[in-house]
Amino acid sequence: MELTNIEQAIREGCTVYAFRSDIGLCIVRIEDEHKQLKGSGEHAHAITALQKADLDYVAEGRSYSEVRDCSRTNHQNQSVAEADNLDIWIGS
Numbered sequence: 618m619e620l621t622n623i624e625q626a627i628r629e630g631c632t633v634y635a636f637r638s639d640i641g642l643c644i645v646r647i648e649d650e651h652k653q654l655k656g657s658g659e660h661a662h663a664i665t666a667l668q669k670a671d672l673d674y675v676a677e678g679r680s681y682s683e684v685r686d687c688s689r690t691n692h693q694n695q696s697v698a699e700a701d702n703l704d705i706w707i708g709s
Contacts, residue, residue, distance in 0.1 A: 618664065622656075622671040623647065631655055633670070635663060643704065645670040663704045 623633055626647050634646045638659075643666040647656035655677075658669025 618668070620667055620671045622674045623667065626655060626674050635666070642666075647674050 627633065630650050631647050632650075634644075634648070636644055638644055642659050642661055643663040645658045645663075645666045646654060647670055649655050656670045656672075656674030658666040658671070658673060660666040660669060
């Protein structure tokens with residue numbers, strides 16, 4: 618899988634952060650050197666959150682409330698067995 622937009626953001630000086638929220642969602646933020654949000658993604662699985670952030674960067678970033686995943690309760694019920702190594706690494 619390619620994340621060419623995130624790669625471009627890094628080349629342009631942005632920083633990419635990934636972390637787990639208190640309810641277990643993976644949050645990915647792309648910020649410029651002034652800490653301004655340039656893209657974000659949220660999902661139960663890290664790879665999907667990265668893909669969403671990759672697309673959001675091209676859309677020139679939207680507010681968190683516009684991109685957050687509204688189906689949070691479904692994500693809370695995801696099995697740990699469904700997690701891949703990236704999910705486990707970000708969650709630790």
